[in-house]
Amino acid sequence: MQPDFWSDNRKAQAHMQQLNALREEVTTWEQLATQLKDLQELALMLEEEPDDDMQAEVAQSIHPIEEQIEKLEFALMLSGEHDEKNAILSIHAGSGGVDAQDWAEMLLRMYLRWADQHRFRTQIYDYSEGEEAGIKSATVEIEGRFAYGYLRSEAGTHRLIRLSPFDAAHRRQTSFAKVELMPDIENTIEISIRPEDIEVDTYRSTGAGGQHVNKTDSAVRMRHVPSGIVVTCQNERSQLQNREVALKILKARLFELEQKKHDEEAARLKGEHVQADFGTQIRSVIVHPYNIAKDHRTNHETSDTTAYLAGNVDPFIHAYLQEQASGVASPAAVAED
Template identity: 55%
Template sequence: MNELQARARELSDRISDLLVRLDIARDEARVAELEQQTFAPGFWDDAAAARKVMQELAARRDRVETWRGLERRAREAGELLELAAAEDDEQTAEEVRHELDAIEAELRRLEFQLQLSGPYDMRNAILAVHAGAGGTDSQDWAEMLLRMYLRWAERKGFETEILDLTEGEEAGIKSATIEVRGPYAYGYLKSERGVHRLVRLSPFNSAATRQTSFAKVEVMPEVDEVGEIEINPDDLKIDVFRSSGAGGQNVQKNSTAVRITHIPTGIVVTCQNERSQAQNKESAMKVLEARLLELELNRQEEEKARLKGEHVDVSFGSQVRNYVLHPYKLVKDLRTGYETTDTTAVLDGEIDPFIEAYLRSQVGQEVA
């Protein structure tokens, strides 16, 4: 019983320390301030500004409720233990032991989440997958990666939307761009950017020879602040064309697909998944803003590295992970060394261990 009481006090002390360090009291004051704003006349007249306020309110309220709830659970567990000790109630003590296990597991999860402290980590993410050289095999690999990320997002409770998808001639996809919406979507997914390499027996070769395929993954934080990225309309070249399916066949009679070229940087984005030209243009602009923000983040990282006399690879074109399905099964991250032989689970979206290993490896380093 004394051991349990000491453990309950230690958990309460850890939580109390974090409440101070995280300044949860400030969040509570901000929640009250934002709630008052929502009651103001004309609050919804500016939909964009109102949406921004509501997003901040939801995020801060969730943060306060999460930490205060954990604090309350630890306090109540301690009080129950005192009663159990006074009455020598072993059954209650055992129930509290299970509750302390649950509190500690939740605390570890939240402490890990604190590693997602970058300025953009809380935001939604724009993720793009591009097939590398290698024809149908690489295009099939790109589609496998896309499915992996969609399944991962589903497991995390994130919302996803395919903004653009270009199918391969025979199978798979040439490229796809998706939006992943949810708290810390970018913070988690930023670990995935880079080149992913697959080794397997080719299902598209009659000789079933071993094939190595590559696909590149890009991850960008979504722009969610008005004026954060300013784009001069004169810097844009906008083309419209008919959406196409596999093999280049047109699937729309009207020109609803949109291609936007940002002339100063040469960045080109396309969107053809929506039914209307206006919707496709809106989605394409969202991706363009994210790419321009990522470009600026890369520039800042290069400048920091230059001042420190260091080299930094911000192209995200380096190989980050190997997926071997033949002659043995192994998925290994080349940056952290984390590996698993359960390739089926990984390709079905169970990539959290890889993400967590990467984030832990970045503790103490400045990352976007």
């Protein structure tokens, strides 16, 4: 109701989105409370006048409510400062040559399918194809409430072991890809970037992208000189739009960098060992000589690698968040380390 509320349209929209999300959350709990109250009244009536058909109906009605409450209780674990925000996910092929680039593309497809299953919107901002197959890197924004809170468990190095389809001898190949996760903090945190600290290059976009691709120098490569961070965007239709997106991603990367410095310093002061994020193997997928996807932090695993690579990542995300909430590492994972 403030007179100047809509003077900053983007900030106002961010507030309205937050308001709508909170309203939806409260409404959900209120509806559940009403359903449970109604079922309780029915149960009391059935104690006085038993009815087998009605009892079966009440029992059947409880199951979906229990499932929904379980999901809502799990969401309470997402209490981090930025867990509610959209996620900016980047994937980079690591060691392993063409297999690693193919593995990076498999991971991108997996997370896009995961997002689709959760009805999250996705937008690919940068996509660098490999020379022979797969991708060298890609950056995608995943829009939806708690997208970052769920996906932050995926940051780190992912390993794939399989018989290489790119090897004439069809030998076993180990390849790696790195996943980076950042919250979209553009409208909530002020990251100061001096214009003189940025170098901007423009070039022609490559790959699929519509009629504007390869016709104008609309793609943007932005380098932050003090940190050495480089971001690119070639998805939007104009150079101005690509600049805006690149700046948003750069702000997110700078925030992530500052957050890591803060966490490492806090851990140093506590006398804890800080393990580097890059090069740390968090999960392995093996499809030869047997099938298994295993998280090395929680020890959670599945033999259904096909479903996992098709986007069934939730069991791994849940295991990670539950461990984070309890603050206790899996004994098996500790022994393995």
